Amino acid sequence: MNSKLFSTFFLTGLLLAACGDNKELTTTQQSSISRPNIILFVADDHGTDALGSYGNNVIKTPHLDQLATExxxxxxxxxxxxxxxxxxxxxxxxxxxxxxxxxxxxxxYHHFSTYDKVKSLPVLLEKEGYATARIGKYHVAPESVYHFQEELKANPRNTVEMAEECKDVLASEKPFFLYFCTDDPHRAASTNPGQWDAPNSFGNKVDGYAGVETITYDPEEVIVPDFLPDTKESREEIAQYYQSVSRIDQGFGRLMQMLKESGKADNTIVIYISDNGMAFPGAKTTLYEPGMKLPCIIKDPFSKLKNTTTDAMISWVDLTPTILDMAKVEIKENSFHGRSFKDVLNVKEPEGWDQIYASHTFHEITMYYPMRVVRNKNYKLIRNIAWRLEYPFASDLWAASTWQEVHRNQKEFYGKRKVQDYLFHPEFELFDLEKDPDEILNLANDPDYKEVVDEMIKKMKAFQIQTRDPWLITWDHDDSLQGTGVNL
Structure with a gap:
């Protein structure tokens, strides 16, 4: 999102009046329009650290790497x-x-749920004549907002089995939208709950899964990201994580094979992403780079660019408008907080894609730690709204042997960051990611960067106002967005 786009967002009225009205979309339901099929494949807790196409020469992800070449x-x-x-x-x-x-x-007991007037991507695509289907992890509510015409059943840890269940969707006479969501490589129940230093299984089983080759990794050979401690415990857990990712890759490969056999590969857009970074402390639930910078590989048969990379800065808030654009659905500019990056797939060095925003409030209900982020070119500002609190842990990350080894031994450092700095954040953190990609040197209180901080804070406040963020009140008790207390 850039400043020009900001000026169009929610200048009048409430958010729900804007995003909930069907008139925000200019529908084009003529049967003469030829629309592409769309597959949105979403992994669970998969970072850029564990993909061959993103530079990992240990992990085996040949099918996802092939997607990157295409x-x-x-x-x-x-x-x-x-x-x-x-x-x-x-x-x-x-x-x-x-x-x-x-x-x-x-x-x-968490029970967070989307307002019932919001119109989601599958609902909007169904209105345009798409057959919509989902398989695997859902994790959104209510169903009326996130309605798919068909729910397919399979073991979400066995992506090969999941792919096989999608056969009828791929044969659809209508253009289809397939939402394919794995449980891998999310953490699972502890491998040995009675032993704190046993690695988590990440869904792996000794006897494996039907139709899936079990690919294991030597802990001594895995690549330990800089934000993690290089310990026996970390390496053992990363090896399990890799194994889970390789299972994703096999299922993805089977799905692509089936798509090719259906004869629809040349009219199907395939998007591979993850919901957040790897499930290790320092990544998932944080808005440091390992938590929020994620894989995104898109094969669009209609785009000009193939086997290439782009430095364009995009955000998951851009995905729905992009997919609607790809599906030839005309949308008004202020229907969404994001914007379509469809044209980025046709331009080697696109302009105007150098700024994104982020907003975290809860993970589990017991993990309240609101953060807002603006990233502008190489600078990134994090505001830790609850900075006076100790940084809370997701329950499975606290139990991770990777963390417990550091915690139980009262070590000073967790990776490159001091444990004290990980547990207690300042209100503002400013990083120059070009010079400090590990986000260790906080420049927020450096007088040489005061103008940068002031400008970034200005952008952050504008973002909160224009997206109707209730946490705007935490700036000088500004209650202008707090509402009337009346149900609308």
């Missing part, structure tokens, strides 16, 4: 919140979670 790989693709449910709400609405009530986890 399409465009994004070097600067970001989720808006590094938490599963909240991120998926953004992916499927094109709206920030703080504006739709999608503050955190949906299931069980």
């Amino acid at each position: 399409g465009v790989r994004f070097n600067n693709a970001y989720c808006t919140t590094a938490s599963c449910a909240a991120s998926r709400s953004v992916i499927l609405t094109g709206l920030f979670g703080h504006a739709t009530g999608s503050y955190g986890h949906v299931h069980d």
